[in-house]
Amino acid sequence: MPFSQLEIEGHSIVLLGSFNPQIFQPSWFGNEGLIRKEEAQSAKIEVVHRELVSFSTESFRIEVFPERVLFATSQPQFYDPLRDLALGTFRVLRHTPVEKMGINRDLHYRMESEEAWHSIGNRLAPKEPWASLLQEPGLKGLSIQGARADIFKGAIIARVEPSGRVKPGVFITINDHYDLDTEPGHGADKMLEALEISWKTSLERSLKIAEGIVARQ
Amino acid sequence: MSGVAVHKYDPAQAVDLSVSTNSMENSRIPKSVTSKVFSGSVWHQTTPPNQFQHLQIQAAGSSNTMTTLSQSNDVGHSLWPKFNTMSLPEQLKPTSPVRVPRKTYATEARFLQLQKWECTVLEVKEDAFTARLIDQTGSNPDEEAEFSLDEVDTEDRDLVEAGAVFYWSIGYRDRPSGRERISTIRFRRLPVWTPKELRIAAQEAARVREKIGWK
Numbered sequence: 001m002p003f004s005q006l007e008i009e010g011h012s013i014v015l016l017g018s019f020n021p022q023i024f025q026p027s028w029f030g031n032e033g034l035i036r037k038e039e040a041q042s043a044k045i046e047v048v049h050r051e052l053v054s055f056s057t058e059s060f061r062i063e064v065f066p067e068r069v070l071f072a073t074s075q076p077q078f079y080d081p082l083r084d085l086a087l088g089t090f091r092v093l094r095h096t097p098v099e100k101m102g103i104n105r106d107l108h109y110r111m112e113s114e115e116a117w118h119s120i121g122n123r124l125a126p127k128e129p130w131a132s133l134l135q136e137p138g139l140k141g142l143s144i145q146g147a148r149a150d151i152f153k154g155a156i157i158a159r160v161e162p163s164g165r166v167k168p169g170v171f172i173t174i175n176d177h178y179d180l181d182t183e184p185g186h187g188a189d190k191m192l193e194a195l196e197i198s199w200k201t202s203l204e205r206s207l208k209i210a211e212g213i214v215a216r217q
Numbered sequence: 218m219s220g221v222a223v224h225k226y227d228p229a230q231a232v233d234l235s236v237s238t239n240s241m242e243n244s245r246i247p248k249s250v251t252s253k254v255f256s257g258s259v260w261h262q263t264t265p266p267n268q269f270q271h272l273q274i275q276a277a278g279s280s281n282t283m284t285t286l287s288q289s290n291d292v293g294h295s296l297w298p299k300f301n302t303m304s305l306p307e308q309l310k311p312t313s314p315v316r317v318p319r320k321t322y323a324t325e326a327r328f329l330q331l332q333k334w335e336c337t338v339l340e341v342k343e344d345a346f347t348a349r350l351i352d353q354t355g356s357n358p359d360e361e362a363e364f365s366l367d368e369v370d371t372e373d374r375d376l377v378e379a380g381a382v383f384y385w386s387i388g389y390r391d392r393p394s395g396r397e398r399i400s401t402i403r404f405r406r407l408p409v410w411t412p413k414e415l416r417i418a419a420q421e422a423a424r425v426r427e428k429i430g431w432k
Contacts, residue, residue: 016281016282036372036373076330076333077328077388077401078403081403081405088407101282192413193414196414196417197417
């Protein structure tokens with residue numbers, strides 16, 4: 001087995017702004033041609049309420065609060081369709097104000113051994129400073145924020161934890177966060193632009209960050 | 218249960234909260250769970266939940282675009298409440314209890330992707346179509362291939378026309394019954410381009426043209 005191996009992953013786009021959850025129902029997505037009608041009809045609805053709509057299709061999960069929308073998938077073959085779904089939705093609803101966006105990637109890596117697993121924690125958070133303060137100190141979670149290297153405002157935040165799903169494993173979540181500076185009347189334009197421009201770079205970067213964290217050193 | 222902040226709680230999902238509480242302003246996290254999880258859109262209740270678990274929305278103060286704060290044993294629990302700074306006007310804050318979803322991602326058998334192409338339809342024939350394939354997983358040169366229309370989902374057939382974009386993935390899907398090799402074709406579904414997007418595309422084309430010295 002390799003030193004680390006990606007075992008579970010997911011991708012999501014989170015938007016913050018001002019939304020009307022009741023619009024975002026499976027039938028609406030189907031009628032707008034954003035998902036197949038059959039997929040819309042077979043969607044598993046969890047909640048339809050004026051303040052929250054939540055459902056899953058065979059490919060996506062969608063969750064809408066008045067101030068937050070989430071599009072997610074755990075299937076790599078639907079990553080690009082996920083972007084298309086978010087783009088398509090807000091091309092239709094382009095006057096909806098979207099102020100912030102996160103392109104997020106969650107990954108669970110299985111480590112080849114307990115020793116390999118500890119080596120990641122020890123490298124990221126050396127125990128020496130804690131040795132006199134805590135008994136058996138161990139890394140429970142670590143967030144590191146980096147500046148953006150593109151034209152957008154925001155930050156890239158990586159968080160590392162022991163995996164709760166894979167043992168011994170490491171969980172990494174990358175939040176590629178965009179502050180969109182949406183001007184009144186511009187609705188979702190900035191978000192559409194940022195998502196269109198950044199998607200591929202964001203995917204590659206988040207994977208590179210994660211692979212760097214779990215690499216043998 | 219209306220009028221009371223109700224929270225789901227799963228004792229099996231014990232994750233350090235110290236980082237998250239330090240990162241939140243005006244946290245609504247009940248003191249009773251200060252060392253416990255943060256796994257969903259809401260905190261989990263410390264008392265036995267009723268059948269439908271009506272919950273107050275807790276995402277109202279979120280200004281953070283992460284999917285998870287801590288993975289708490291499940292990829293894809295959604296945003297934790299009140300992570301940082303944006304404060305909403307009072308009228309936008311939720312008042313009604315509603316059910317809150319538990320997971321961010323749809324539960325699916327794991328798909329292990331071997332190769333992925335972004336493809337553009339070149340020509341449509343009676344029962345087949347040809348497409349240009351751009352490798353998305355390596356640096357292989359572009360290829361052309363012919364696909365039977367039978368490979369396309371019935372509902373997607375109207376989308377098959379010259380210039381249409383689709384994604385072709387091949388890989389393994391692991392199910393309890395065993396591993397199967399699968400191929401998926403998914404056509405891009407987008408409304409028409411906006412004038413601004415067309416402008417951006419034109420600018421990008423001009424930039425590329427300039428870069429390669431194409432007159």
